[in-house]
Amino acid sequence: MQLSSLKPSSASGTFSPIVARTESRHTAVNPIAFDCVKLIVVRAGGARLFSAFGNHHVNIGDVVMLATNTLCGAEPEGWITTTTLYLDRDYLIDQVFWQYAAQFCDRHNARDFFDAHYSTPAQIVHIGEDRAGHLMPWLDELTALSLDGPQPERFLRAQALLFSVLDVIVPFMTTTAATVSGRRGSTVIPAAPRHRQFTPLRVEARHIAQLIRDDPAHQWTVPELAEAVHLSPSQLRRVFVEAFGKAPIAYLTMVRTERMAQLLRSTVLPIKQIAADVGWADADFAARQFRRGLGATPTAYRQFVCGSGSDDAA
Template sequence: MAFDCVKLIVVRSGSALLFSEFGARHVKVGDVVLLAAQTLCGAEPEGSVSTTTIYLDRDYVIDQVFWQYAAQFCDRHNARDFFDAHYSTPAQIVRIGEDRAEMLMPWLDELAALSLDGPRPERFLRAQAMLFSVLDVIVPFVTTTAGTTKAGRGSAVIPSAPRHRQFRPLRIDARHVAQLIRDDPARRWTVQELAEAVHLSPSQLRRVFVEAFGKAPIAYLTMVRTERIAKLLRSTELPVKQIAAQVGWVDAEFAARQFRRSLGVTPSAYRRFVCAPNLSDGAQRAVDCTHAPATS
């Protein structure tokens, strides 16, 4: 799955095999998985695994970067450019070690308790304190990328409205296009068709869609098709060529390349990793693959 937010996944116990743009990697206690918004990631528990996941609105993260480096920026646009340049890796495993992971556990537990009924205004500062304590341990180990801060874009800054923790884009036309793609991913969509559906020009649609989802409409379509392929690989024994055709890719080799680019392994390797090879009954295999034990 991919989410419209930044995700921090802290492994508390057990281990799992993770699939994302970094390939197939094992994670265990002492590891933290960092995922950018709209980044595909799947996991297969190795026996069992327990995790705590923190979901952070991307705009909220950029706000923290803005105040952290406020002396360097003319306005918030500079902070966004800085964030995009220095934190461009979509998926990474941060190895903080078991001792540091143990430090996080009480803070994570309290943060989870504060989030059960939604963060209450009177407990907002406490939740922030717990979050910042967690980030203080993790962020020094995060891999950054080289980049330079772009020149200022002017003094006028128009703040965006909060998304109220729903992690949904503000633009209804962007949401509508995303829903069209999800409802019929096998269709051979073009940007022109999608733009006409929401009465925008293709260039306008690209702009608002990238602002909302962090990627262009056709790249989003590729992500949705990859999600569907992964689901069919887990739940059926259909050949990869037939699965690719079902999601809209006639060329199975092209589909395999797109799948590997998103999840780090080929469709055949993904099926071997996720589904137990010693089960001959297809229906039983689908059940076992879908209901692997895990807690979060």
């Protein structure tokens, strides 16, 4: 499954900034990333997760929080039932803007505050079984609304349910100290709202992401990628970061880590060869990058998932 998956979209195929899905899993989930914020509420069962927070067990009472473009894989320990909230990042920034409207000059201040205050890419928060049970009716209703697709007359209800869920979860989040940034020039124009599925807007960013995914083993450089879409390297970095939340080379590292995890699971090839196949000639460097992305060394990851089945969706 590609990063720009259609799964977070509503059943009607129309973009909605709030989508909820409830599912039970008995098979493994290969590491994958989405270009939206994900909140995964564990309702029953348990699993071992691999992400930037390391290699951790989760069960009922746990909530997994993933920033945009953050890899996460799962190995159910028997089975696990979750409700996942897919939240558009710009929508969340808008809520931060109105929450602190008296302090901000414009929406860009809210974006800076959001990026600084909620900079942890992946974390597990423990809200407890009782609080998790309190969320269940709201999560069930959000899921039902998502199945029907985005209906304007029901959006305020969906938003109210989301705020109720966040009111329980957010106090348990790990945040970083941040101050509101200073006033920007009056020429700054707030970004327009995005009426889309969870995919980047700029065609140049989409094209570069596809080039990387089609051939992650290639030794891509920013100048080479920039030339492919007729932008300067600095323009490409800006456009790509706006679309995916990370620079092109960081995105390449994420894709290589994703592919390496798939090969570790599905083949018996030596780790050194797998590293080379995804574009890393130095196996030690590959292991460091893999551990940074999924919280385990390639050897430990392969030992843990050996013999497990897997799907390609999350």
